[in-house]
Amino acid sequence: MQNPEILRVPGSELRLEPLTMPGVALGEENRLPPVHRLRNVQHSTASQLGEEDGLYLNFGSCPGVFPYPYQDNYTRELTDRTYQCVILENEFLRAEFLPELGGRLWSLRDKKRDKELLFRNPVFRVSNLANRNAWFSGGVEFNFGPVGHHPHTCETMHTALLKLDDGTPVLRMYHFERIRAAVYQMDFWLPAASEFLFVRVRLFNPNNRVIPAYWWSNIAVPSSPDRRVVVAADSAYSHGPKGVYRMDVPIREGADITYPENSPGTIDYFWNIPAERRKYLAYPDKEGHGLLQCSTNRLQGRKLFVWGQAPGGKNWQRFLSGAGCDGAYAEIQAGIAKTQYESLPMPPGTAWEWLEAYGAMDMEPAQVHESWHQAQEQVESMLDRRLPLERMEQILADTRAMARRPAEKQLLHGTPWGALENLRRERAGQTPFCPYLDFGPLEDAQSYWLYLLDNGRLPEGERELPPSYMAQPEWTALLERAAASSGQWDWELALHLGLIALSEDRLTEGRAHLLRSMELRRNPGALFGLSVYYDISGDAAAAADYALGAARMLPEDPSFAKAAAQRLLGAGQYKQLLTLLEERPWMLENNRIKMLKACALLKLGDPEGSEALLMENGGLDVPDVREGETSVTQLWLDIQTAKARLRGEALDPADLCPPPALDFRAYVPPKK
Numbered sequence: 001m002q003n004p005e006i007l008r009v010p011g012s013e014l015r016l017e018p019l020t021m022p023g024v025a026l027g028e029e030n031r032l033p034p035v036h037r038l039r040n041v042q043h044s045t046a047s048q049l050g051e052e053d054g055l056y057l058n059f060g061s062c063p064g065v066f067p068y069p070y071q072d073n074y075t076r077e078l079t080d081r082t083y084q085c086v087i088l089e090n091e092f093l094r095a096e097f098l099p100e101l102g103g104r105l106w107s108l109r110d111k112k113r114d115k116e117l118l119f120r121n122p123v124f125r126v127s128n129l130a131n132r133n134a135w136f137s138g139g140v141e142f143n144f145g146p147v148g149h150h151p152h153t154c155e156t157m158h159t160a161l162l163k164l165d166d167g168t169p170v171l172r173m174y175h176f177e178r179i180r181a182a183v184y185q186m187d188f189w190l191p192a193a194s195e196f197l198f199v200r201v202r203l204f205n206p207n208n209r210v211i212p213a214y215w216w217s218n219i220a221v222p223s224s225p226d227r228r229v230v231v232a233a234d235s236a237y238s239h240g241p242k243g244v245y246r247m248d249v250p251i252r253e254g255a256d257i258t259y260p261e262n263s264p265g266t267i268d269y270f271w272n273i274p275a276e277r278r279k280y281l282a283y284p285d286k287e288g289h290g291l292l293q294c295s296t297n298r299l300q301g302r303k304l305f306v307w308g309q310a311p312g313g314k315n316w317q318r319f320l321s322g323a324g325c326d327g328a329y330a331e332i333q334a335g336i337a338k339t340q341y342e343s344l345p346m347p348p349g350t351a352w353e354w355l356e357a358y359g360a361m362d363m364e365p366a367q368v369h370e371s372w373h374q375a376q377e378q379v380e381s382m383l384d385r386r387l388p389l390e391r392m393e394q395i396l397a398d399t400r401a402m403a404r405r406p407a408e409k410q411l412l413h414g415t416p417w418g419a420l421e422n423l424r425r426e427r428a429g430q431t432p433f434c435p436y437l438d439f440g441p442l443e444d445a446q447s448y449w450l451y452l453l454d455n456g457r458l459p460e461g462e463r464e465l466p467p468s469y470m471a472q473p474e475w476t477a478l479l480e481r482a483a484a485s486s487g488q489w490d491w492e493l494a495l496h497l498g499l500i501a502l503s504e505d506r507l508t509e510g511r512a513h514l515l516r517s518m519e520l521r522r523n524p525g526a527l528f529g530l531s532v533y534y535d536i537s538g539d540a541a542a543a544a545d546y547a548l549g550a551a552r553m554l555p556e557d558p559s560f561a562k563a564a565a566q567r568l569l570g571a572g573q574y575k576q577l578l579t580l581l582e583e584r585p586w587m588l589e590n591n592r593i594k595m596l597k598a599c600a601l602l603k604l605g606d607p608e609g610s611e612a613l614l615m616e617n618g619g620l621d622v623p624d625v626r627e628g629e630t631s632v633t634q635l636w637l638d639i640q641t642a643k644a645r646l647r648g649e650a651l652d653p654a655d656l657c658p659p660p661a662l663d664f665r666a667y668v669p670p671k672k
Contacts, residue, residue: 011192046243060212060343176418
């Protein structure tokens with residue numbers, strides 16, 4: 001084999017180069033048992049659709065991300081950081097991948113025009129938008145697992161190198177997703193003389209049960225008034241106050257929504273593409289140049305996401321970027337379902353495969369910026385000439401053997417949960433899945449469960465908390481068998497079963513297991529689990545008491561402290577919150593905690609003290625503000641209202657204009 005850092009055939013090259021850019025430190029993973037509920041903007045319960053739409057609305061929705069730990073101990077501070085970058089390049093395109101950041105396709109450059117086709121963020125800056133919290137904007141994110149931004153978006157992917165039969169270099173990235181207990185694999189290549197980068201995706205369900213399957217390729221592209229999305233659809237799905245509905249496109253409320261900047265607020269449009277039409281996305285600028293993405297038919301869904309023109313949307317784009325960049329972008333996306341309010345039922349022992357292609361388009365402006373139907377016809381005609389669907393189907397078939405071939409060189413390993421699952425399958429007399437994929441050596445988090453597998457009990461030792469958690473029904477059965485075979489419980493067994501039950505909404509059973517764990521040994525994991533139980537049950541005071549108890553057992557842990565502070569505020573125990581902060585002044589190094597203190601001060605009648613905290617350094621920069629969360633904005637509005645009340649003045653919040661850095665409102669009501 002050639003130098004492992006360079007694979008080359010005439011006209012196509014794969015190489016490794018370091019990429020240095022400003023970035024944030026992710027910090028340690030959150031140590032809280034990850035059973036608290038997730039606020040996900042894709043979760044929906046209402047529908048205005050007819051029976052003919054046939055969508056799997058809410059199928060596959062998860063209340064949280066158990067067993068994954070949350071990633072929320074990051075800051076906003078940027079320092080120069082170096083990431084491993086894999087580059088695929090030919091005469092037409094240069095593609096950059098970041099395997100350590102979820103396998104993101106970070107850049108795709110049109111070499112003929114010397115133009116970037118994606119929104120390439122100049123920084124790595126995370127915020128609270130993903131299933132595990134931390135997420136960053138830019139490039140192309142490949143999402144598999146529960147609905148939303150995938151659990152590995154800020155983790156290292158298993159990464160390897162191999163070749164096509166003709167020697168063309170192939171970059172492979174893959175992972176075992178723990179919630180679905182399934183494997184996703186992406187093979188990328190850029191052939192000589194090809195105008196398209198190809199990615200061959202393979203999903204495999206190794207279970208003996210149907211799983212909800214979710215996939216979306218999220219493509220960040222620059223936003224400007226002259227850019228348009230062209231797709232083969234005349235209607236779209238979106239979500240409003242009454243749930244999911246269908247609308248005609250391209251005109252909505254007098255505006256052409258195929259131009260992303262014509263949408264005033266933050267919104268999703270899921271294009272309703274007929275089965276017989278080609279599956280593509282074109283994104284031309286005023287000159288008719290831009291990104292072109294297409295796929296084989298398994299990838300049936302297409303979407304446009306815009307932050308909108310409200311202060312909150314514009315602030316979010318700045319918030320996710322930095323370093324002098326306003327971060328203005330939209331997302332054009334491709335998925336296996338028609339919308340992101342659903343997953344699809346994937347049969348047992350089944351593989352789903354498709355091919356995606358990414359390249360540049362270059363057309364006359366009049367062809368793509370006049371009539372909607374003319375734009376569709378012109379793009380489809382161009383696409384059929386350059387990359388017919390029949391050719392894509394043939395490439396997919398011709399590379400099927402390659403997709404199940406071992407790699408020639410392993411570059412990186414992600415977390416080895418897939419290796420542990422294959423060991424479990426072997427012990428159970430089942431065939432290991434995807435034997436051609438190397439899931440790496442076990443680490444401490446997996447060895448803990450291997451001990452249970454080999455010995456029928458959890459390993460002994462003095463631990464404050466288990467090193468990891470498990471959600472699969474096969475592992476739940478092993479835990480239950482351990483309790484039954486020994487004839488007696490221990491605190492960790494009861495804790496695990498209690499957390500699993502909570503994560504599956506078996507609340508009464510979960511509470512019983514957690515109380516048993518507490519009887520066997522008082523422990524912070526069970527205390528926090530009980531806090532979650534009482535929070536779900538609507539008993540804010542009990543939730544706060546249990547969370548505070550857990551935090552007192554781990555007085556130096558920032559995750560437990562932050563959870564206790566949040567619960568105390570939610571329970572209206574404002575003085576207790578201030579007391580906690582007096583006991584642990586280090587907590588105020590976290591801007592989320594500062595915001596909670598500012599809220600408590602306001603509730604206790606001190607708007608001046610609250611405002612002083614909120615407006616520190618020109619406005620409190622809360623790193624983990626959640627997508628759709630307006631608590632920072634609302635706090636500022638409430639402070640101004642309280643100050644006016646103390647002055648004896650009447651104040652209409654609609655007349656107020658929050659500082660731009662604090663304004664996260666996706667919609668601003670008109671002034672009266």
